[in-house]
Amino acid sequence: MPAPDLGTDELTLTGRITTATNATFLGSIGDAAVVYKPIAGEKPLWDFPDGCLAHREVAAYLVSEALGWNIVPRTWMRDGPLGEGMVQLWQETDPEQTAVDLVAVDDVPETGWKEVLQGQDENGRIVSLIHEDTPALRRMAVFDVLVNNADRKGDHILAMAGGHRYGVDHGLTFHHEHKLRTVLWGWIGDSLSAEELEGVDRVLLGLEGELGSQLAKLLTAEEIASLAARCARLRSAGVFPAPSGDMPAVPWPLF
Structure with missing residues (x-):
């Protein structure tokens, strides 16, 4: 049987993920x-323009591909039942x-493992939020800095x-x-590895060519310029950044 044409063959819905904030279906x-x-199922947000979350998910995939680290599963725009x-x-x-x-x-x-923070659970127990200390998660952390990810929850990391x-939910x-x-x-504060710096360089180079052209169909010129600036700052600093600004450092809920 020939492989399906993912862009044009019929998309059939098989279920719905009811815990998702925006309309999310299995198919x-x-x-x-x-x-x-x-796009019709996206809820309005106070700090992001309406009707753009799907485009940002595809843009995140394109940056993942430019990095060469296969962080985001294949993602694309197409028509569907809704x-x-x-x-x-x-x-x-x-x-x-x-x-x-x-x-x-x-x-x-x-x-x-790395400890991120401590807090109290619903029973008053002191708990620690931890994550693996692995090259795969380091690369995802670099990716999140570049794409300015405002919602990297624990459940948005798929352990394969x-x-x-894999990282998912990049609206x-x-x-x-x-x-x-x-x-x-x-x-x-840890230094980026040579591999991580090379990935940032690939994105910077791509923004001057095909990656930049593809992102121009999905993001505003200001957003693309900000992406380039984040790449340049991270490349210049050469270390993982610390939280900054008035925004909370972690999403809520954590999972």
Whole structure:
């Protein structure tokens, strides 16, 4: 059987993710399982323009591709049963793995994990927010800085078999103002590796060519200029940034 044409073959809805803030559906295109977020189902936000979240999800995929790190599953714009929207290939996670967790403060592992913050759970227990200390998550943290991700929750990181980590739900990205809210703060002040710096360089170079042309169909000129400025600042600093500004440093809820 030939592979489905993901851009034109019929998109059939199979379910709905009811916990999502915006209308989010499960579907299929031939034998390919997908997530579908129609623009018509996007709720208005006070700080992002209306009707643009799907475009930002696709833009995040394009930056992921330019980095070369396969952070965002294949994502594209197309028509569907509820109109134009974002479609993304569905990913089956490994239920035995987790990349971000809440644990009792005395149970933070000594190695392999980074502690982000401490707080109280609903029972008054002191807990720690932790995440893996892995190259895959470091790359995702770099990606989040570049795209100015305002909503990197723990459940937006998909733990895959074999150790790969996908990032999803990138509608709140690319704002021209600083909006970075993430659970991945474990490397503040650490130097970026040569591989990470090379990824930033690939995005900067791409913005002068094909990547810039593709993003111009999805983002404003001001947002693209702000992306380039973030790349340049991170490249110049050469270290993972710390939280700044008046925005909360982490999203809420955390998961």
